[in-house]
Amino acid sequence: MPWEKSFDTDQAIDRATQVFWAKGYEATSLADLMNAMGINKGSFYNAFGSKKKLFTESLLKYDREQRKQFFADLSAMNDPVTAITKIFDELVGQSLSDKELKGCFLVNTALDLPNHDKDTKGTVTKGFKEVVSFFKAQIELGQTSGVIPSEINPDITSKGLFALLVGLRVLSRGAYDYESLKAIRAQAVDLIS
């Protein structure tokens, strides 16, 4: 009889994601993962192969279900100023509601990129490029409809907005207070005004 899983793989990956996200790859032990996932060593290796492979799956799932979904919903609004403002409002809101101050799993991983492999670098840079492209498309959309000034450079401003977003995510892990995070949000809105 072939080996069979006695647990929900998707749920187990989500639980592992919470640990990798909060602690980072290196600081996460196999014991942390097995504990969070509620599975034993045999099941862990049978299902996921290694800590590294599980990390790759966690990051891809986060990118697909959280990052991509978030920006797809914003694109669908078809209202660039509101969409860009909403991103920063949501991220400030998340910082306040997350007691673990986890920030963003992709940004946390980006900060440690020299210590990760090519696949991880690929996932992070592709995700980031898509966000910059989102900002650029929204700026161009706003310029076409006249709600964003035409003298704003979409290339530079999209990259600037993304750097502010990354800064906000880092500073929301304990270095900035609520008022300072709101100032980053105000600065982002200024950039497209």
Place this chain on the structure above:
Amino acid sequence: MPWEKSFDTDQAIDRATQVFWAKGYEATSLADLMNAMGINKGSFYNAFGSKKKLFTESLLKYDREQRKQFFADLSAMNDPVTAITKIFDELVGQSLSDKELKGCFLVNTALDLPNHDKDTKGTVTKGFKEVVSFFKAQIELGQTSGVIPSEINPDITSKGLFALLVGLRVLSRGAYDYESLKAIRAQAVDLIS
């Protein structure tokens, strides 16, 4: 006869700093440190007490000798637009010249703040507050002398500039290419124009 050190403490801390800076606190092993510092276990514990205590010394020394000194030199220029531009030029330049892509030791630590103790959080937040104050003072100086527009809000813009700086430091660890880092620099200059 009391125990005597047979090595240069300052130099040993600097070597340890390079490891903590590149790999982060958790991923740095005692073997990594002893290897970089060229000392044995006995000397290590006698001189520094623990990995944690050495990390604290490393971060404080970096903050004092690199971060503080860098901003003191910029303040002394008494030319706010050039000083602010120079910061971003220097950081883009550093990203290009550092093959290890280490970024900034304080920013790397800030990203992992929930996993550090109160002393580390204190060092990071104090350092960051001083940089925000630097930006604010430079903006006000520029407004007094007329080189920075008076309608710019020094509180919001200083925090925005700092978030851009943090974003640049994170993205310079492999996620952004040279052109994109230059766009962050251009965005920062736009904020004070």
